[in-house]
Amino acid sequence: MRLIHHARHALLGVIALICAYGTATAQEGLGAFMPHEGATVTTAWANAYGPDAESWMRFANVGPQSFDINYSSSRGTVAVRRIFVSDRMNGRTLVLGYSAKMPLVMSGTTTLGTSAAVLEEQRSSGQASSNLMYNAAMATMPGTFTLVEKSKMSVNLDGNPVDVPVIHANGRFQDGRQSAVGDFYFLDNKNNPMLLQYSVQFKGEKTPRSERYVLVTPSADERAKMEQALAARKAYTTYGIHFDFDKASVQNSSLPLLKQIAIALRNNPLWTLSITGHTDSIGDKSYNLKLSKARAESVKARLVKLGVDPGRLSTAGAGAGQPVATNNTLQGRALNRRVVLERTDR
Incomplete structure (x- = not known):
């Protein structure tokens, strides 16, 4: 069972x-x-x-x-x-x-x-x-x-x-x-x-x-925090975009946050964003790099479906190369699995 x-x-x-x-x-x-x-x-x-x-x-x-x-x-x-x-x-x-x-x-x-x-x-x-x-x-x-x-x-x-x-x-x-x-x-x-x-x-x-x-x-509208960080040209890290295990497919539970990102871009029409996927260190280095890139591409595809111009979005994958916590614990590895948004307009 x-x-x-x-x-x-x-x-x-x-x-x-x-x-x-x-x-x-x-x-x-x-x-x-x-x-x-x-x-x-x-x-x-x-x-x-x-x-x-x-x-x-x-x-x-x-x-x-x-x-x-x-x-x-x-x-x-x-x-x-x-x-x-x-x-x-x-x-x-x-x-x-x-x-x-x-x-x-x-x-x-x-x-x-x-x-x-x-x-x-x-x-x-x-x-x-x-x-x-x-x-x-x-x-x-x-x-x-x-x-x-x-x-x-x-x-x-x-x-x-x-x-x-x-x-x-x-x-x-x-x-x-x-x-x-x-x-x-x-x-x-x-x-x-x-x-x-x-x-x-x-x-x-x-x-x-x-x-x-x-x-x-907390359930407070994430868009305000995200817009504040991006307005100051700071990278914004989110854990609210959920993926299927060991895949690039975005779960439907991520839709509320994706809609907030789309609204933020609609409210700031001159912004362009990079979307970077990150993984933990479990598995092959090259595989994790490929997976992180594919996940960023999946996020872009979802945003495009929500009306965002694809020309305003770029993607990248960092694999396990930029950890924010130890990869030796469950908690640390989970914190390393993330998506980072950053403005690219100048």
């Missing part, structure tokens, strides 16, 4: 998601990390199906009792899940991933991390009982989280690193012949104990399932 394409997890993008118990709504007092309409969380993950892949979670229908996660991944999974505030308070089953086969609502489960009740138990006694749902068939194992240490972890809000307190816990789960053990890093905030990073080894699987938060992008 095909395992779930994980996603979740580092979703700092919802830090302070549930701001209080009782009558609190999902949006009160949240600040920049709240799950407001259009906010997006990017994670990087790896499993037995191959090396680095990416997932994108966009928040929608945020209300007092619930919100939706619109999920897509570079490996082609598309799903929607509804999260209830009551489950974020008291749920005892952590769902490790997404699948289109799973229902919209799974009562008693948590997706973005653990629940406030489980986190409080870890704080007070050093241990907490929890279940782990781990595949598209919704198979579940009972188990325990054991506190290892309290520390800090750097997370990335719209390109800016922020240190947040985390609880590092060891998780052990077993049901019959199936078992799993791993390390989990939860945001140390009882109102929103997000799972920022995990690595879990399942019995019978050669490769651990690992995932790491990469980037949280």
Whole structure:
């Protein structure tokens, strides 16, 4: 059975998601990390199906009792899940991933991390009982989280690193012949104990399932930031253009940003832009150079379809030659996979 394409997890993008118990709504007092309409969380993950892949979670229908996660991944999974505030308070089953086969609502489960009740138990006694749902068939194992240490972890809000307190816990789960053990890093905030990073080894699987938060992008109109940078003749880096895994095809989830780029060019008719694709260092150097160029060409083609004059756009591929982060980690490699826009008019 095909395992779930994980996603979740580092979703700092919802830090302070549930701001209080009782009558609190999902949006009160949240600040920049709240799950407001259009906010997006990017994670990087790896499993037995191959090396680095990416997932994108966009928040929608945020209300007092619930919100939706619109999920897509570079490996082609598309799903929607509804999260209830009551489950974020008291749920005892952590769902490790997404699948289109799973229902919209799974009562008693948590997706973005653990629940406030489980986190409080870890704080007070050093241990907490929890279940782990781990595949598209919704198979579940009972188990325990054991506190290892309290520390800090750097997370990335719209390109800016922020240190947040985390609880590092060891998780052990077993049901019959199936078992799993791993390390989990939860945001140390009882109102929103997000799972920022995990690595879990399942019995019978050669490769651990690992995932790491990469980037949280607030839903504020990106066009204003982009136009401001380009007006000052600064390069503008975007992670909002999503590609299929190891391909140059642009995913439909990128359309909102592509439309904003087209509008920016329409509003500034004298501008011309270069579009440069960048990759991580996994794979052959010449292959990555070719892929990055092809991805830039795909972005240009999409913009032309949106009405941009092709003569105003040039493309280039840098491959892995201009990294902005280490290529030794999931997070670093994901940050190196990007598209850069730069004005070429003089």
